Amino acid sequence: MKMSELSERSGVPVATVKFYIREGMLPRGEAISTTRAEYGDEHLARLRLIAALADVRGLPLSRVRDILELIDAPYDDPIATLGSAVGALPPYVESDRQDFPRAREAIEALGLTYDPDFTAVAQLDDALQALEAAGLDAAPSVLRRYSDAMLRIAADELAPMPGMPRPEAVSYAVLGTALYEPVMLALRRLAHHHLLVTAMDEGRLSEEKPASV
Amino acid sequence: MKMSELSERSGVPVATVKFYIREGMLPRGEAISTTRAEYGDEHLARLRLIAALADVRGLPLSRVRDILELIDAPYDDPIATLGSAVGALPPYVESDRQDFPRAREAIEALGLTYDPDFTAVAQLDDALQALEAAGLDAAPSVLRRYSDAMLRIAADELAPMPGMPRPEAVSYAVLGTALYEPVMLALRRLAHHHLLVTAMDEGRLSEEKPASV
Numbered sequence: 001m002k003m004s005e006l007s008e009r010s011g012v013p014v015a016t017v018k019f020y021i022r023e024g025m026l027p028r029g030e031a032i033s034t035t036r037a038e039y040g041d042e043h044l045a046r047l048r049l050i051a052a053l054a055d056v057r058g059l060p061l062s063r064v065r066d067i068l069e070l071i072d073a074p075y076d077d078p079i080a081t082l083g084s085a086v087g088a089l090p091p092y093v094e095s096d097r098q099d100f101p102r103a104r105e106a107i108e109a110l111g112l113t114y115d116p117d118f119t120a121v122a123q124l125d126d127a128l129q130a131l132e133a134a135g136l137d138a139a140p141s142v143l144r145r146y147s148d149a150m151l152r153i154a155a156d157e158l159a160p161m162p163g164m165p166r167p168e169a170v171s172y173a174v175l176g177t178a179l180y181e182p183v184m185l186a187l188r189r190l191a192h193h194h195l196l197v198t199a200m201d202e203g204r205l206s207e208e209k210p211a212s213v
Numbered sequence: 214m215k216m217s218e219l220s221e222r223s224g225v226p227v228a229t230v231k232f233y234i235r236e237g238m239l240p241r242g243e244a245i246s247t248t249r250a251e252y253g254d255e256h257l258a259r260l261r262l263i264a265a266l267a268d269v270r271g272l273p274l275s276r277v278r279d280i281l282e283l284i285d286a287p288y289d290d291p292i293a294t295l296g297s298a299v300g301a302l303p304p305y306v307e308s309d310r311q312d313f314p315r316a317r318e319a320i321e322a323l324g325l326t327y328d329p330d331f332t333a334v335a336q337l338d339d340a341l342q343a344l345e346a347a348g349l350d351a352a353p354s355v356l357r358r359y360s361d362a363m364l365r366i367a368a369d370e371l372a373p374m375p376g377m378p379r380p381e382a383v384s385y386a387v388l389g390t391a392l393y394e395p396v397m398l399a400l401r402r403l404a405h406h407h408l409l410v411t412a413m414d415e416g417r418l419s420e421e422k423p424a425s426v
Contacts, residue, residue, distance in 0.1 A: 010346075011346055045348070048346065048347050048348055049347070051346065051347075052343060052346065052347040056343040056346070056347075078409075078413070079406070079409055079410060079413055082405075082406075082409065083406065086402060086405075091395065107403065110400075112400075112403050112404065112406075112407040113403070113406060113407040113410045113411070115406070115410075118402075118403070118406050120399045120400075120402035120403045120406065121399075121403070123395065123398070123399040123402070124396065124399035124400065124403065126395070127392070127395035127396040127399055128396065130265060130269040130392050130395070131392050131393075131396065133223075133224055133261065133264065133265065133269070134261050134262070134264075134265040134269075134388055134392055135258070135261055136388060136389065136392055136393075138396075143396065143400070145366055145369050145370075146366065146393065146396060146397045146400050147400045147403075147404065149362040149363075149365060149366055149397075150362075150397065150400045150401040150403075150404040151404045151407075151408070152362060153358055153359065153362055153401065153404070154401060154404035154405045154407075154408055155408060156358050157358075157405070158405060158408055158409065158412075162412075162417065173405070175347055175349060176349065177401075177402060177405070179340070179343050179344050179347055179349055180344075180349075180359065181398055181401075182304065182336065182339070182340035182343070183337065183340040183341065183344065183351075183356065183359060184359045184362075184363065184397070184398075184401075185336070185394055185397075185398075186333045186334075186336040186337035186340055187323075187325075187337065187356070187359050187360045187363045188363040188366065188367060188390075188394075188397075189299060189331075189332075189333035189336070189390060190320065190325050190326070190331075190333045190334070190337065190360075190363075191325065191360065191363040191364045191366070191367035192295075192299075192367045192370070192371060192386070192390070193292070193295075193296065193325075193326060193328070193331050193333065194325040194326040194364075194367075195364070195367055195368060195371055196291075196292055196295065196371065197292060197326045197328075198326075199371075199375075200291070200292055204375065
């Protein structure tokens with residue numbers, strides 16, 4: 001396809017496509033004349049990945065570049081490759097700590113794997129600290145509500161991965177992590193709303209409302 | 214307690230506490246002399262709420278103010294009150310649309326309640342559009358994976374609410390929505406990591422790795 005079609009199908013403006021090519025993030029097309037290059041599906045997939053990370057999730061270009069490098073040249077260790085790639089996604093936790101006792105305790109209580117180099121450990125530590133500061137419950141019995149649900153979801157999400165070539169697996173993991181997060185959060189709020197509306201319709205909320213309110 | 218203790222227990226610097234008082238976001242303490250005021254647990258709870266929203270989740274002060282106003286003067290309709298309060302949380306979707314066909318279709322397929330005034334509808338619409346642009350699966354069968362899990366979680370989360378006075382219920386809903394989101398997202402990534410490490414240890418990943426990778 002021509003660059004104009006690549007732009008149209010990806011929703012990325014031509015000037016931005018050219019910028020990504022200049023920056024080495026998107027490979028050049030195959031030159032078919034002095035003024036025209038031809039682009040393939042691999043360009044479209046790459047462009048969609050960059051747009052999803054940079055435009056939709058708002059990642060800094062340096063983080064997008066880190067992810068592209070891991071796709072193009074994964075480490076020997078697939079877990080470390082996926083961990084680094086997903087670790088380039090927000091939220092960004094500034095920390096040079098080697099251990100996260102709060103997260104470690106929770107992760108062990110939940111039967112998950114504690115690896116302080118995996119950035120979600122620092123993210124969980126931060127999130128648990130925020131709960132405690134706000135006086136909310138961070139006991140394992142409450143956390144299990146979330147971890148059980150996430151294990152079921154994660155098993156479904158990982159199912160297609162074993163047969164994938166490494167670069168595709170990295171891309172799938174990063175995109176899937178980044179783009180289903182907002183879906184899940186919106187659905188949680190919609191579930192609250194739905195359950196409240198249903199309870200209200202059935203008179204369960206208003207009956208129990210204290211007279212003082 | 215004195216302001217110094219209020220500051221210490223909330224983790225909010227004294228200068229910031231004074232700023233919130235000047236801005237009318239935190240009530241003044243009870244004056245017990247010309248130079249001293251006494252603060253109670255209700256001040257501490259309010260300060261923790263403000264800090265969780267402004268510092269931890271990074272909400273603009275105008276949004277924090279909107280939430281505080283809904284706590285202090287809820288609408289007659291509890292669903293509308295909760296909807297507006299939770300709607301002051303990110304992600305912020307700029308839209309003056311009256312209908313969201315993409316989200317509507319998904320919400321109806323999932324058996325949830327479609328109310329275009331509830332901001333999570335616009336957030337879901339955005340999130341689904343991002344999935345489609347990136348070529349990821351947004352079919353109801355895939356979305357159900359998330360909505361089923363969220364309905365179970367939401368039912369547990371709402372359980373303590375029916376007996377709560379309205380202002381406390383609004384505060385609980387906003388804090389719970391805002392502060393368990395990062396917990397859940399970190400646990401999803403940890404669930405992926407745990408399942409991959411387990412599969413790797415059992416040789417299930419390496420065996421199926423294509424020779425070309």
